[in-house]
Amino acid sequence: MTTDLLRLAALTVALAAVSDALPQPSTPAAEAEPGAAALEAFLTDVHSLEAEFAQELWDADNRLLETAKGTVSLERPNRFLWRYSEPLEQVIVADGQEVWIYDVDLAQATVTPIDETTEASPALLLSGDAAVRDSFTVVDSFSHDGLEWVRLEPKVPGADFTSVLIGFESSTPRRLELVDGLSQVTRIELLDVALNPDLPAELFEFEPPAGVDVIGERG
Numbered sequence: 325m326t327t328d329l330l331r332l333a334a335l336t337v338a339l340a341a342v343s344d345a346l347p348q349p350s351t352p353a354a355e356a357e358p359g360a361a362a363l364e365a366f367l368t369d370v371h372s373l374e375a376e377f378a379q380e381l382w383d384a385d386n387r388l389l390e391t392a393k394g395t396v397s398l399e400r401p402n403r404f405l406w407r408y409s410e411p412l413e414q415v416i417v418a419d420g421q422e423v424w425i426y427d428v429d430l431a432q433a434t435v436t437p438i439d440e441t442t443e444a445s446p447a448l449l450l451s452g453d454a455a456v457r458d459s460f461t462v463v464d465s466f467s468h469d470g471l472e473w474v475r476l477e478p479k480v481p482g483a484d485f486t487s488v489l490i491g492f493e494s495s496t497p498r499r500l501e502l503v504d505g506l507s508q509v510t511r512i513e514l515l516d517v518a519l520n521p522d523l524p525a526e527l528f529e530f531e532p533p534a535g536v537d538v539i540g541e542r543g
Contacts, residue, residue: 359465359474362492369495372399374521375514377406384507396514402438403528417530422542424530433532435540460488471498495519 379392394408406416413428418438426433464475471491478485484504491499496517502510532538 357465358467358472359490359492360462361465362472362495363462363474363490365495366492366497370519372520372523373397373497373517374523375517377515378513380511382509382511389508397523397527399523399528405528415530417528419528419530424532426530426532426536431533431535432537432539433530435538435542463487 374395374397376395377393379394381389381391383389390411392408393410394406396407397405402418402420404416404418408414415424415426415428417424417426421438423436423438424433459479460476461479462474463477464473466473469491471493473489473491476488476490478488485502486505487503489501490497496519498514498517500512500514504510
């Protein structure tokens with residue numbers, strides 16, 4: 325996967341820090357279960373989601389590198405659409421078999437088959453089926469800032485992110501923080517979240533427009 329996909333949506337959400345450079349709340353062991361329970365409830369009860377998102381990318385020295393905004397739609401199994409509107413127009417879409425990244429300004433699209441590496445991406449953690457859960461290990465679970473948090477690490481070697489932190493309100497994901505191998509942190513906040521909306525199948529279909537350069541091979 326490319327950095328753009330795993331930056332993913334960049335997914336999600338102004339969080340309470342995952343990296344060592346950011347403050348981490350101390351939580352008694354007795355409170356260590358709610359975050360994991362919220363994740364399980366989301367994976368079990370939520371089959372689709374729509375939201376707006378605001379995204380920030382921070383470097384290892386806690387300096388803000390860039391911001392972005394857009395909308396996201398998810399549907400199980402393995403379908404999602406991240407549509408960036410700011411600062412540049414970009415589309416990241418998965419149809420269950422392939423992931424497309426379309427950069428409108430560059431007139432370039434990259435296609436990647438969904439395999440065990442892409443299954444370890446945060447996007448497929450939220451939109452994948454039960455098998456995707458096996459790609460992550462829950463390493464921490466705690467309550468903080470009014471949310472129930474769970475921290476996960478990918479099991480698959482070579483995954484682009486070293487850890488993922490998700491903050492839930494009940495079974496609704498509100499914030500996400502992704503840490504990559506360079507200790508850069510992508511924070512995403514999900515806004516106006518709708519759970520289990522009816523989404524048209526064509527929403528997750530993508531055909532490169534005429535004249536767009538396609539990189540990769542379709543399955």
